[in-house]
Amino acid sequence: MNDTYAFIEAEKAVHGVAFPCRLLEVARSSFYAWLSARKTRAARRASDEALTHEITVIHLASRGTYGVPRVHAELRRLGRCVNRKRVARLMREHGIQGAHRRRRRLLTRPDKRARPART
Incomplete structure (x- = not known):
């Protein structure tokens, strides 16, 4: 959806906003809501980058x-x-993963003296 809104923003100088919105079946109010939230998205992205740096430092x-x-x-x-x-989302997006041991636990122990089953 972001690509659609970005396309409308790029084309609004040539065609205005109403025509591309009608053509792409997008509400104009949705486009303007996306446009007004640009600063918020940029701030969130910057905050995520700073937090990712802190996570990386802690992980290392x-x-x-x-x-x-x-x-x-x-x-x-x-x-x-x-x-x-x-x-969790930031660690997953940047491929940061903790180490974990996998212990294999056998629940049944075969009897070494038992005869094999007949087929």
């Missing part, structure tokens, strides 16, 4: 072992009030 300081819960806890300890889901 832990030698790549901290995942989302520990990074979030460290940010809270440092005084950054940030949502855990936002931290």
